[in-house]
Amino acid sequence: MQTGESFEEDPEKFEEKWALLRKGFNKLLETIEGGFKCSIENFEYMTYYAVVYDLSTQSRLDLGMESVTQTAAKLYQRYGDILRQYLAERRPYVQGSAILENMVSRWSNHKIIVKWMQKLFAYLDRYHTKHNALDPLRECGLKCFYTEIYDGLKSNLFDALFEEIQKERNGFIVNRTLLHDAVNLFVEMGLDAPSSIYERDFETLFLQKTAEFYKIESSRWISEDSATEYMRKAEERLLQEQQRAQAYLYSSSEANLVRCVEKELLAEHQTTLIEMENSGVVALLRDSKLSDLARMFRLFNRLPRGLEPIAVIVKDYITEAGMKIVKKHAELPELDFKNYVTEMLDLHQTYTHILKEVWENHATFHKAVKDAFETFINQSIPVNNRGVPVSATAASSSSSSGSMEPNSASGTGGPPGQPRATILCTTNSTVSCAELLANFCDLLMKNSAEKMSESDMDDLLERVVALFGYISDKDLFQEFYRKQLSRRLLLASTTDENERSLISKLKLKCGGPYTSKLEGMINDRNLSTETQAQFREYMEARSINPGFEFTVQVLTTGFWPDFKKNDTLTCPDSVLSMMAEFRKFYDGRTQSRVLRWVHSLGSVTLKAAFKKGEKELSMSAYQACVLLMFNDRAEGVQAGDMTTALQLTWEDVKKALQSLSAGRYKILNRTDPSGKDIKETDHFVVNDEFAERQRKIKIPTVVAKINPKATAVVVQQVEEDRRHAIEACIVRLMKSRKSMEHTQLVSEAISQLSQHFKPDPKVIKRRIEDLIAREYLERDPDKASLYRYLA
16 A cells, blocks of 8 residues: 655645645635625535545554644644634724624624634544544634634624614614624624623623613603603603613513613602602592503512502502591581492492502502501491481381481482481491491392392492492491391382392302391291292181281291380281181191291281272381271270270380371371370371372381480390300310410401401400300410310
8 A cells, every 4th residue: 555645744735735725715705705706616615625634634544643633733723823813814993883883794704704614624623623622613713703803892892882772772773683783792702601701791781881871861850750751751761671672682681671770760769759749649549540550550560569669658548538438427417328338339439440450450459459448448437416306207217227218219308307318317426337338238229129220230239249348347237237138028128139139249258157147038038928828728728718918927036137025016806816827827837936926017008088088008017006996986096095905115106196197198186286296195086188199108107216226236236146256266266276375366266257347356365264264165274375175
């Protein structure tokens, strides 16, 4: 085999081969820098590739691996030298924006050159660099650009780049493609770690200068502009910076840049902005500038906990608005519960709308609105010396809570001088929102059928229940509502659909046990309808015909409020006979159930013949029994005799006579009136001259004086129920835990009970002491604050 001559022994041949490669390199430069007007032919490319191959492999057999490695190392060295030389000859010396184009162009060309050189020297890259742990040719070529061009000009490049960005921030149009390529140069200088050089040489300084720029700009804005104008500018700037980052910055910079701008524009001036006198949060709420409120929400929602200071102001503002309503109604001569609740509903609807549409139901604002409403909704309204005396001509009956029931579909008053139906009449010192809201629901249920569509009613009930959710004394509302519901159901002044709709919403809010009694009352009325139909069949089967319609409603004692006890009304014989028949019928259908007649809730329709025509008079059972006494006594009846004959108290007889003789419909005449007040010695006769255009007339009942203890009785009953609820809760907790610390027991009891009412820790402590006395619990002998459950 013929051996070739070593390049190590003949340097001239190496230089000859290298000169050929240099010629090819120069042609490559000419091609690239000339815009590819000329090109390297394929045969030339193959020639250059063969030269590299020969220099890398020649005389392998004769010279051994050592000489070949030396030749390859020399070739590798020359590769780097030729790149460094060409770069040094083309180092840009321009300043300003021109350096961007020059650097971008040089870098772009250099990458192409390195790519071609990598192909030409592929054999060297494949063996020599890999086996000798050297930088690959591509990495070596790119590093040459870093050392010869970038490292010396990176400061100039940054300054030129930031100057262009500042121009764009000031409203000038710049070449974003050029800026993108210039920024990308910083990224690509990091080679396999793109963000390292970029962050060190560009991003850190860029963010620092950006912060300085916006610090100056925001200081100027805050001194010149209103909060709304400042926020408009800030939002615009943030959008611009976000778009800028997406257009030509590295992907990791967007979040960093936005945070930097947010800090300078928003975080540093938040307190000043939200408290600004004529354009801060209070002004925006006062003037209903929802778009500006939404902008403020969007901006400060960007900051960690940025919404909390705004929520504090919102809470205080709503609380102040609610307290104004409370104080306004506390100072009025008459407390109109309809107006009071309506204003609260309107206030809640306003901020519910803002919460949904502006604050996107954010939890921070949801809590602020909730806390604000809970603050003033649970304020008791003082009503000292504002009790409205009800004259004997009042045309409505009193509910058990001391409020006037409406006497017209509109819920507004009767003749002049009488209190409106929505005026709360009470001699109690304060009234709770629970009572006012219950009265409002009572009025709503009575008037709903004539005034509202189904959808409007459902919407209003949703708003009422939402307001109800803020009341801490939900059990107090329940008791007032239950008493009023009982009257509505018994007097048929409501519809099952609306009642069930409201109860279902309350059930969804507070759970099944809260509404169980209310649902039981409605079910009782429906069952009474079935029972009445069966009783009618019972009478027909026995050919019993009383000559009048007799209807009985059977109420379950546990569901309904406590009514008048010891109701000893002496009914007419015909009614007594039917009562006996019904008792016989009912006892035959049930076992262990006792009937107790409550005549005070009964109603009667009488046919009355007057000289000017026959009338149908609807009235209470007490009023009817008083009138029936005149059938056999044309000469009249003395008032005092009625108490003995009917087994009623004088107070009940007096109220019946007031409504029949001094109301709008004067069915009776007092023969010798001696003052306005009715006395037991007064004598009454039928008013034969009674005339009224209507044939059917409803005689209203009247309370001569509002019972000041009515609300107190309800509150007392609720307090008693609360004591039982607290004890039951304590026992449940102790039974499941066996032993608990005092503070933990009180805390968990409050947490469980707060759904229905806000228990007083002192009351809980008293209940614990009582349970210890009754041997449900005991104190740990070694630790007084630890309780143990006794099975």
